[in-house]
Amino acid sequence: MNPVAQTDNFEHVIDEIRELKCLYDSIVDDDKKVVMNRMFSKHIEGFIHKMEESYYKKIIQKKTMTQLKTCQEIEIERSYNTMQAFLPFVIAHSISQPPKQGVMEDTPTGDTQL
Numbered sequence: 302m303n304p305v306a307q308t309d310n311f312e313h314v315i316d317e318i319r320e321l322k323c324l325y326d327s328i329v330d331d332d333k334k335v336v337m338n339r340m341f342s343k344h345i346e347g348f349i350h351k352m353e354e355s356y357y358k359k360i361i362q363k364k365t366m367t368q369l370k371t372c373q374e375i376e377i378e379r380s381y382n383t384m385q386a387f388l389p390f391v392i393a394h395s396i397s398q399p400p401k402q403g404v405m406e407d408t409p410t411g412d413t414q415l
Contacts, residue, residue, distance in 0.1 A: 318345075357381050 325341050328334040357377050 353377055354381075 322341065325334070325337050328337060360374075
C-alpha cells in the first residue's frame, strides 16, 4: 500500500472513531451514556497501550537510550523499564499482604462482603 493511501485510510479510521464518539455522547439515558463512554475510553486506552507495546518491542527495545529520537520514545522506554524492574515487587507485596479490615472484597461465590 502506498503512503498516501495509508494516510487516507488512517484519517478515515480516525473520522470513524470521532463519529462513534459523537454517537456515544448523544445517548439520552445518562446511566447508559456513562457506562458506554467508560467502555469506549477503556477500549481506546487498551488499543493505545497495545500499539505502544508493539512499538517498544519492535523498535525501541533494539535501540540504546542514546539512539532514541523523540521524547515519546524515551518516555515509553522509561515506562517499560520501570514496569520490568518494579512490577514483580508490587505483585509480590500485594500477594503477601492480608486483606484489610473493613475493605469490601469479592467472595468465591461472587457475593460482596465487608
